[in-house]
Amino acid sequence: MKRILVPTDFSVASRSSLKFAIELASRAQAEVFVLHMVVLPLLQETTFGIQPIPADEQELQKATKAANKVFEEIRKQFPSKVEVHFNTMHDDIVSGMQVFIKEMGIDQIVMSMHGSGDLEEFFIGSTAEKIARVSSVPVLSIPGDVALESIRNIVFPSNLAPDQDDLIKDLKDLQRMLHAKLHVLLINTPVHFCNERQAQERLEQFAKNYSLCDFTINFRSHQFESSGIIEFVNEIHGDMVAMATHGRSGLAHLLKGSIAEKVLHKIDYPIWTWKLK
Known part of the structure; x- marks a missing residue:
């Protein structure tokens, strides 16, 4: 276990999973990769049938900038000697994670069982289950604030x-x-x-x-x-x-x-x- 991925929606629950991942990485001498998926509402054009409209580049930049601001807050909240990398992607949640895992050589996922806000379905219900089902690396799902020592x-x-x-x-x-x-x-x-x-x-x-x-x-x-x-x-x-x-x-x-x-x-x-x- 050398590279741990922590998907985040910036909820309290996902921050707890990051805390657990950092503790685990410290013990395993591993790196942590925090990933926030920027998901914008899907717009459709119907003049010639239903066609997806590419996401507005300015909106993507705005969302990415907002995510980076939260990353800085999280970095201060969880000071650590472990190397922690913060990343954003614009993609489907499940397929985007699969690409990230392959490109970054991830060998373990640590994620929350629960979430909140616009991406709540990311952590509960079918999406979380699908990640566990399709992931090419082990997935450790954490229910709230769990101490490694426990x-x-x-x-x-x-x-x-x-x-x-x-x-x-x-x-x-x-x-x-x-x-x-x-x-x-x-x-x-x-x-x-x-x-x-x-x-x-x-x-x-x-x-x-x-x-x-x-x-x-x-x-x-x-x-x-x-x-x-x-x-x-x-x-x-x-x-x-x-x-x-x-x-x-x-x-x-x-x-x-x-x-x-x-x-x-x-x-x-x-x-x-x-x-x-």
Whole structure:
């Protein structure tokens, strides 16, 4: 983890995520890139059918200048030895972030679960979920003001599938950076059923295969995976959930949904999502 992206709408919540990112970057010896997306209302010309009108250059410059002024206030609010870069873009929020991630070599996103103002939908609802679903790098969603030191127990729900080397490597790096205990969780459902002996064997083999350290293995039965995960987090007083997401889109997403997104809707803990390749 060397380059952390923090998208911001300048809300209190997004500033809290920046504070968390700076703490994380300090521990990881990383850089922080703050990104504000300048989104102007889309104008349309209808003389020859509906045609988009390019954004007015003066309005873009005005919005960018206003953003830079807020950046200066934020820089004073969060003095840090960590190198923090402030950036603006004019683009669609999701596609613009993907371009920025690629161009700047970002390897982690830290963002707020909540926002306010004109870009509130950026942080809550479908857009935040889409970022977690399509992002090529892990996304850490923060619910409000969370101190890095408060994260001591990470819950990792998994189907224990093989060939998760990259995911587990990043997860172990996160665990070491947070000095946290890892709780591997297998949820037994009517759709994906296994008995307790089989589950114990699979969990033990999974931990051995990936040389896990400072961990527990756990097996719970529940009708729905997302509800089982949330109940377990509350049971052990977990501080963070780390989950893989398949990054489904289109019809596949409508039919299958996303367990990670369901959990994101219902918990008030930091959640780290990693899109399976």
